Amino acid sequence: MEEGGVNVIDLTQGDESFVKELIALGADELRECIQCGKCGATCPMALAGLEFFIKRIVHAANLGLRDILLEDSSVWGCQSCNRCVEICPMDIKPYEVIQAVRRAAVKVEACPANTYEGLRNLYRFGHAVFPKGFEERRKKVGLPEKPPTALSFDEFRKKYQELLRQTILEEIAPFPLD
Amino acid sequence: MQKIGIFLGCNIPFNRPDIEYSMRFLLKELGVEIVELEGATCCPAYGTMPSLGLLEWAVASAWNLSIAEEKGVDMLTGCGSCYGVQNEANYYLKKHPEIKEQVDKILAKVGRKYDGTVKVWNVINFIYEKIGLDTLKQKIKYNLNGLKCAVQTGCHNLWPSKAFPSGEDNTFFPKRLREICEIMGGVAPHYSTITDCCGMGALRSNAPEKSLALFKKKLDVIKEELDPDLAVIGCSSCLLQFDAGQALLIEQKKLNYKIPALHLAQLTAIALGAEVEKATAMASIPLNGVITKIKGGN
Numbered sequence: 001m002e003e004g005g006v007n008v009i010d011l012t013q014g015d016e017s018f019v020k021e022l023i024a025l026g027a028d029e030l031r032e033c034i035q036c037g038k039c040g041a042t043c044p045m046a047l048a049g050l051e052f053f054i055k056r057i058v059h060a061a062n063l064g065l066r067d068i069l070l071e072d073s074s075v076w077g078c079q080s081c082n083r084c085v086e087i088c089p090m091d092i093k094p095y096e097v098i099q100a101v102r103r104a105a106v107k108v109e110a111c112p113a114n115t116y117e118g119l120r121n122l123y124r125f126g127h128a129v130f131p132k133g134f135e136e137r138r139k140k141v142g143l144p145e146k147p148p149t150a151l152s153f154d155e156f157r158k159k160y161q162e163l164l165r166q167t168i169l170e171e172i173a174p175f176p177l178d
Numbered sequence: 179m180q181k182i183g184i185f186l187g188c189n190i191p192f193n194r195p196d197i198e199y200s201m202r203f204l205l206k207e208l209g210v211e212i213v214e215l216e217g218a219t220c221c222p223a224y225g226t227m228p229s230l231g232l233l234e235w236a237v238a239s240a241w242n243l244s245i246a247e248e249k250g251v252d253m254l255t256g257c258g259s260c261y262g263v264q265n266e267a268n269y270y271l272k273k274h275p276e277i278k279e280q281v282d283k284i285l286a287k288v289g290r291k292y293d294g295t296v297k298v299w300n301v302i303n304f305i306y307e308k309i310g311l312d313t314l315k316q317k318i319k320y321n322l323n324g325l326k327c328a329v330q331t332g333c334h335n336l337w338p339s340k341a342f343p344s345g346e347d348n349t350f351f352p353k354r355l356r357e358i359c360e361i362m363g364g365v366a367p368h369y370s371t372i373t374d375c376c377g378m379g380a381l382r383s384n385a386p387e388k389s390l391a392l393f394k395k396k397l398d399v400i401k402e403e404l405d406p407d408l409a410v411i412g413c414s415s416c417l418l419q420f421d422a423g424q425a426l427l428i429e430q431k432k433l434n435y436k437i438p439a440l441h442l443a444q445l446t447a448i449a450l451g452a453e454v455e456k457a458t459a460m461a462s463i464p465l466n467g468v469i470t471k472i473k474g475g476n
């Protein structure tokens with residue numbers, strides 16, 4: 001996002017089909033938002049100074065501002081903390097709006113590169129976070145080099161990969177699922 | 179004997195196995211049988227499958243939940259994300275039969291099934307409800323000797339409360355972690371930013387400077403209002419921010435004081451007599467003063 005780039009909202013850009021897409025992707029109560037601002041008042045993204053925080057995202061989603069939402073990376077800075085879900089008086093589940101935007105973004109590859117890194121690690125090792133040097137760290141505390149997760153069991157890992165291939169990952173992964 | 183499936187996730191076994199050591203130690207000392215969840219995976223982290231679709235989220239979590247269910251146990255995790263992600267998946271599976279149906283089909287294809295019986299616990303709620311404060315008090319070998327604790331429960335351990343099997347009376351005024359520290363002999367006052375986010379997670383990955391600045395705001399309030407001996411953390415991701423993140427702020431000359439930090443599992447394990455070198459092996463901020471105080475010094 002360019003600094004200040006979302007300050008002016010051009011309503012003619014609104015695309016009703018995008019609103020419908022977001023609703024189908026999990027933002028099912030989106031239309032009930034009354035723009036009370038409670039979600040924004042509690043959102044760490046707002047407190048951290050991300051310009052496009054949750055209240056504005058829900059607003060833009062309701063207006064169907066596809067380009068603004070997909071070009072801006074704010075949704076990827078959401079902490080998934082669910083304060084907004086807890087506090088919203090209309091039960092919009094604003095966090096689900098964030099996830100719906102992410103889901104729409106992923107389909108057109110409009111997501112940060114580290115999203116793919118997490119998915120690739122998840123597919124290959126069964127762990128999205130897979131830092132180097134863990135064997136040494138584990139040995140230091142007297143634990144086996146590998147934890148007893150799918151990482152240690154090929155049979156489980158292959159089955160888990162098979163499970164992942166039954167999902168949309170099969171269509172969107174920019175890396176081979178073999 | 180009480181049994182529990184130990185759900186490791188990623189950050190604990192790979193970045194902070196000192197927490198894994200501590201969880202295993204405290205369960206053993208508290209007489210809880212540890213059941214290994216062989217073949218379990220990432221929860222999956224919010225930025226992965228949950229960001230692709232609700233079905234994607236539910237089915238990937240159901241994989242883990244089905245492993246625990248097959249063994250007839252609930253799960254215990256030390257990571258807030260693992261707690262939030264899997265509890266939410268459980269919640270969605272109950273609320274959305276159409277998703278559950280699709281999940282069942284996919285699970286069947288890989289030879290698994292999930293009936294929805296598993297509860298996911300975090301260390302705070304597990305100690306609070308499944309062990310009990312009185313039992314913990316009886317079992318500890320080292321009293322915290324008035325150690326002043328600033329507690330950080332962690333967002334994912336609090337919200338969305340309706341998806342969780344157990345929790346605080348008022349999630350915006352959490353007390354359980356404070357009570358646990360106090361029953362072990364510590365002092366754990368409330369402070370004004372007690373529920374503020376530490377900034378770890380997606381914010382740290384995607385906007386690191388803003389994340390660390392947010393964290394510093396919280397630390398400054400903790401320092402000013404409590405000036406604690408220790409930060410006691412309920413989530414492994416928060417711990418990464420409080421420990422390695424704090425060390426980074428010091429290295430960048432943005433912070434001129436230090437607050438040592440331990441995960442609740444580490445602190446409890448130490449109070450139960452764990453090997454300190456192992457229970458704190460990956461700590462960046464030195465803990466010498468804290469350990470001396472716990473082990474009976476001043």
Ligand code: SF4
Binds near residue numbers: 032034038
């Ligand atoms: S709290 Fe709910 S109703 Fe209020 S602005 Fe946010 S999403 Fe809309």
Ligand code: SF4
Binds near residue numbers: 080
């Ligand atoms: S879940 Fe995301 S959008 Fe909602 S309050 Fe937390 S950071 Fe903000």
